[in-house]
Amino acid sequence: xxxxxxxxxSLIVQKGGISIINCAYENTAFxxxxxxxxxxxxxxxxxxAIRPDVSEKKEGRFTISFNKSAKQFSLHIMDSQPGxxxxxxxxxxxxxxxxxxxxxxxxxxxxxx
Amino acid sequence: GAVVSQHPSWVICKSGTSVKIECRSLDFxxxxxxxYRQFPKQSLMLMATSNxxxxxxxxxxxxxxxxxxxxxxxxxxxxxxxxxxPEDSSFYICSARDASGASYEQYFGxxxxxxxx
Numbered sequence: 243x244x245x246x247x248x249x250x251x252s253l254i255v256q257k258g259g260i261s262i263i264n265c266a267y268e269n270t271a272f273x274x275x276x277x278x279x280x281x282x283x284x285x286x287x288x289x290x291a292i293r294p295d296v297s298e299k300k301e302g303r304f305t306i307s308f309n310k311s312a313k314q315f316s317l318h319i320m321d322s323q324p325g326x327x328x329x330x331x332x333x334x335x336x337x338x339x340x341x342x343x344x345x346x347x348x349x350x351x352x353x354x355x
Numbered sequence: 356g357a358v359v360s361q362h363p364s365w366v367i368c369k370s371g372t373s374v375k376i377e378c379r380s381l382d383f384x385x386x387x388x389x390x391y392r393q394f395p396k397q398s399l400m401l402m403a404t405s406n407x408x409x410x411x412x413x414x415x416x417x418x419x420x421x422x423x424x425x426x427x428x429x430x431x432x433x434x435x436x437x438x439x440x441p442e443d444s445s446f447y448i449c450s451a452r453d454a455s456g457a458s459y460e461q462y463f464g465x466x467x468x469x470x471x472x
Contacts, residue, residue, distance in 0.1 A: 283468070285359075331398060350396075
């Protein structure tokens, strides 16, 4: 059973537009939700993370929106740039086993100039 | 801060040989390190979790005798792929957790591309 479901699989956005990637989870014990950015041939890099005690967290052009009741969280990239073109992964973990990260399937973002 | 390195970045080996991949936390101590495998256009798959000074915990379906993990110090973990075969060709990524804090965060290395011919 896939613990974290991510959509869309791929996304094309014009430069300056907003990129939105969504994730849904099943386990209500999850209490840590990070987003990672991965360029081809590189390891994932943490972008931003959120805990369930807040509904939104913003860092620069990146915002996580969190809906605890719906068990969903999303990444918004404002003013998307060609340099943002990468694969994005959401993940979830819980204090009952914080060594285990459950990753989404990934979203390949292509920002057109 | 929180930099993790891997060596080598890519390696080509012949079928039947063994290859060792190193993972180092450069500016922090890591009591726990993780090894992931990633196939093209797919997500990360956790292979094993290693704690300094103890045996690694392998995920279901991962052959512990084939993928040997050693976490000998707080800054170094190694993954040895023994008797490698073409199906072991993949992108291997390690990550580490900072021992000093209570953060969940895992810091990822740049990955190692293994090609078995």
